[in-house]
Amino acid sequence: MKGKYMAYVGSYSYTGKAKGITVFDVDVEKGQFQYRCEMEVDNSSYVIASNDGKTLYSIADEGVVAFRILENGSLARLNSASIRGMRGCHLCTDAEDKYVFVSGYHDGKTTVLSLNPDGSVGSIVDSVFDKGYGSVAERNFRPHVTCTRRTPDGKYVMSVDNGIDQVRIYRFTEKEQKLKQVDAIRCELESAPKHFRFSADGRFIYLIYELKTKIDVFSYKTGERAPVIEKIQTISTTSTENPGVMTAACAMRLSWDQKYLYCSNAGENTVSVFSRDEETGLLTRLCCLPVSGEYPKDIAVFPDSRHIVSVNHESGTLTFFSVDYEKGLMVMSGRSIPVNEPNCCAIVKIR
Numbered sequence: 001m002k003g004k005y006m007a008y009v010g011s012y013s014y015t016g017k018a019k020g021i022t023v024f025d026v027d028v029e030k031g032q033f034q035y036r037c038e039m040e041v042d043n044s045s046y047v048i049a050s051n052d053g054k055t056l057y058s059i060a061d062e063g064v065v066a067f068r069i070l071e072n073g074s075l076a077r078l079n080s081a082s083i084r085g086m087r088g089c090h091l092c093t094d095a096e097d098k099y100v101f102v103s104g105y106h107d108g109k110t111t112v113l114s115l116n117p118d119g120s121v122g123s124i125v126d127s128v129f130d131k132g133y134g135s136v137a138e139r140n141f142r143p144h145v146t147c148t149r150r151t152p153d154g155k156y157v158m159s160v161d162n163g164i165d166q167v168r169i170y171r172f173t174e175k176e177q178k179l180k181q182v183d184a185i186r187c188e189l190e191s192a193p194k195h196f197r198f199s200a201d202g203r204f205i206y207l208i209y210e211l212k213t214k215i216d217v218f219s220y221k222t223g224e225r226a227p228v229i230e231k232i233q234t235i236s237t238t239s240t241e242n243p244g245v246m247t248a249a250c251a252m253r254l255s256w257d258q259k260y261l262y263c264s265n266a267g268e269n270t271v272s273v274f275s276r277d278e279e280t281g282l283l284t285r286l287c288c289l290p291v292s293g294e295y296p297k298d299i300a301v302f303p304d305s306r307h308i309v310s311v312n313h314e315s316g317t318l319t320f321f322s323v324d325y326e327k328g329l330m331v332m333s334g335r336s337i338p339v340n341e342p343n344c345c346a347i348v349k350i351r
Contacts, residue, residue, distance in 0.1 A: 004351045005303060006073035007033050008056055009311065009318070010044030010343045018340035020044040021058060021067075023074060026347060031307030031320050031333040039075045041065055046090050049348040050097045055119030056346065057100060059088045064102060064113065066121045073350050081121035083111045090195075094150040099125065101148040101157065108143025110159045110179065112172070125177045132164040147195040152202030153222045156182070160193050162210060167193060169226060183226040188212060194249065200258050204281035205229065208252045208263055213237045215252070215263065215274075217281055232281065237263045237272050239288040251298040251344075255305035260286075260325065262308060264296035271299060271310055271330065273323060287328040292336065293317045300345035307333055311342045318342065 005026035011018035020041030024033035042061040049056050049069070056067040056075060063082040067075040086106035093100050093115065100121065102111040108130040114122035130143035144163035150172065151158060157170045157179060167185035172178070185207075187193050192211035198204070198220070205218040217233035237249045247267035254261050254276070261274045261283060271291050274283040293312025300309045308330075310319045318337040321330040 003349050004073070005347055005349050006036075006069070007300065007309075007345055007347050008047050008049075008075075009339055009345045010041070010047040010058055011339060012043045012045070012341040012343065013041065014043055015340065020060070021047060021056075021075070022339055022342075025073065026302070028302055028304050028307070031302055031322055033309070033318065033320075033337060035337070037074060039067065039077075043087070045087070045343045047344055047346045048091045048093065049346050050093055050115075050119060051095055052097055053348055053350060055097075056348070057091050057093070057121070059091060059102070061087055064088070064091065064100060064121050066119055068119060069348065069350055071351070078118070078120040081113055081123070083109075083113070084124060084127070085109045085111065090147050092147075092149045095152065095154070099150070101150065103145040103148045103159065105144045105146055105162070108145050108161065108163065110145050110148050110157075110168075112157075112177075112179065126179050128159075128170070128179045128181075130159075130161050130164065130168065132161075132166075146193075149196070149198070151220070151227065152198055153227075155222060156227055158196065160196060160207075162192050162194055165189055165191055165193065167196070167207065171226075185218075185229060195252050197252060197254055199254070199276075199278075199281060206252060206254075206261060206283075208237065208249050210248050210250070213247055213249045213265065215261075215283065217283060219281065233283060235274070235283050235285065238265050238268055239270060239272075250296060251311075253299050253301050255301050256303050257305045260305060260323075262299050262301065264291070264299050264310065266295045266297070269294055269296060271296060271308065271321075273325070273328075273330065275325065286325060287330060289330045291321075292319045292332065297342070298344040300347050302347065303349065309345060311345050313342055316340050316342065318345070
């Protein structure tokens with residue numbers, strides 16, 4: 001946790017109250033942010049940093065925007081690239097920062113773009129539109145791609161379709177650079193899978209369901225034609241097993257040390273904290289407590305894994321908590337910070 005860290009918060013800017021990305025200095029010891037500046041981006045709905053920590057990427061109306069992260073933590077715009085479709089909702093780079101994967105909620109599209117050596121966004125490598133119909137006419141009646149990541153072994157790309165209750169699995173090689181579907185995880189009807197994350201060792205997948213408000217834990221092994229994926233646990237994200245239709249699971253993060261997992265729940269407006277067995281991959285819920293804000297659309301974990309920030313979209317606030325894992329408690333660690341319509345937060349080590 002030693003070093004200098006910055007936080008970058010993406011916000012909608014169409015109301016004119018936010019410019020797009022708000023930049024904060026991070027006080028790791030106190031678990032707080034200090035305002036630095038803002039950068040103009042049209043409706044920054046998701047931000048991520050490259051794995052080398054040198055570049056920040058943002059979803060924007062124009063596609064994907066790349067920023068150089070300067071030595072002092074401020075941002076300098078590199079370029080932008082179109083995804084030739086409706087605006088995306090989620091971004092992820094691969095481990096070597098060769099590609100950025102864009103998920104399209106509105107058009108059900110998965111897009112792969114190349115990344116240049118300087119971190120700028122290159123051209124579209126391949127794209128796939130999902131086809132099919134969901135089970136709920138009012139909510140998920142057509143494809144909505146919400147999360148796409150390359151598998152840690154580098155052989156496959158997994159893409160979550162929130163609308164048709166599937167996780168599509170594609171083979172993706174450096175030679176062909178084409179998404180070729182080889183398998184799928186077919187989820188429960190009306191469950192609405194939303195996001196997934198791999199453990200750092202690549203052995204486990206954690207998949208969160210927006211409408212079912214559950215987390216499925218899967219074991220993962222590399223296969224010849226397709227990966228071998230087996231469900232080993234299902235656990236609720238909320239304080240009750242049946243929270244009702246007004247609650248939706250939103251975001252999920254792993255701690256920097258991989259020992260804990262966190263997820264946020266809108267409607268109930270809570271964050272659940274789980275301990276994670278690093279050998280078996282299984283989760284044990286420690287607590288599920290209020291975030292003192294409305295619609296916790298994202299969570300960010302501080303590098304000490306002892307503090308978290310809840311990104312509360314509806315109330316327009318960032319709320320900060322220290323986590324006592326032994327007692328199963330979250331305690332506010334300072335005053336909330338107002339940010340207009342925040343969507344996500346990336347905490348990045350800059351030196």
